Amino acid sequence: MSTAMIDTETGVTPAAISIADLTVTFSSKRGTTTALEDIDLTVADGEFVTIAGPSGCGKSTLLKVIAGLTDSTRGEVKLRGRDVRGPQREIGYVFQRAALLEWRSVRKNILLQAEMRGMSRQAAARRCDHLLEMTGLTGFENAMPYELSGGMQQRVSLCRALLHEPDVLLMDEPFGALDALTREKMNVELHRIWLETKTTVVLVTHSVAEAVYLANRVVVMSPRPGRIVETLDVDLSGHRDYAETMERPEFIHVANRVRELLGSASAAD
């Protein structure tokens, strides 16, 4: 990942993401919707922050504002101390659907990122090989998307999002369409990949277990208009075996609190 820039005036390294007093309102003929209200959030370099909240509370909107795909109505959004204005290049994005091009092989889907950015072919190929290995896709380079399981397709999508070594990886319910067991495996894999790459990640999820397992910090949001209700630190350092982690008192404590904040079990999983 690119090295953090130090502000020459203050000598302080800016946060990977800093959001202050953010409000987003959508206006249409039918009226206005306040999707997000008074959001303050700072994400440090290399942190893994998860966002949990009910449907429609503005989680996707928050990621889009960070990526510069949606404008803020009020407030400040910065990436490494720079105002976000328009789509940001230093970002990787993973959506719920892998959104692969059906007519391109695994490798060519991943390299799409390089083509769009004009990366050097050699560097892109090397990085692609490394990512394929890291995500357990070696041997499937030439497979077509329809030949892959849902979990494998999401791994390809993750490789594509990481190809250009983005400063920040944004993930919007990336495993929401997968069965429970595949989802657990992907959680374990994503955690391992994060330990290896130390990319800053913001991941949105409906699943309390996923939110707590992956995070350094869990941000819990209220129903629309989305506000931050509470931010919880997760103290589960290092490698996280899935079954063992689920039973750790620290995990259970935070998961219970997140469930409580979400109000009812039906709002979560």
Ligand SMILES: Nc1ncnc2c1ncn2[C@@H]1O[C@H](COP(=O)(O)OP(=O)(O)O)[C@@H](O)[C@H]1O
């Ligand atoms: N482009 C848009 N135009 C109008 N309303 C939108 C737009 N995007 C989202 N919304 C509204 O903003 C609210 C939050 O949406 P979203 O961020 O998708 O929530 P979540 O991802 O938490 O389910 C919803 O009420 C949704 O209908």
Ligand SMILES: [Mg+2]
């Ligand atoms: Mg959403």
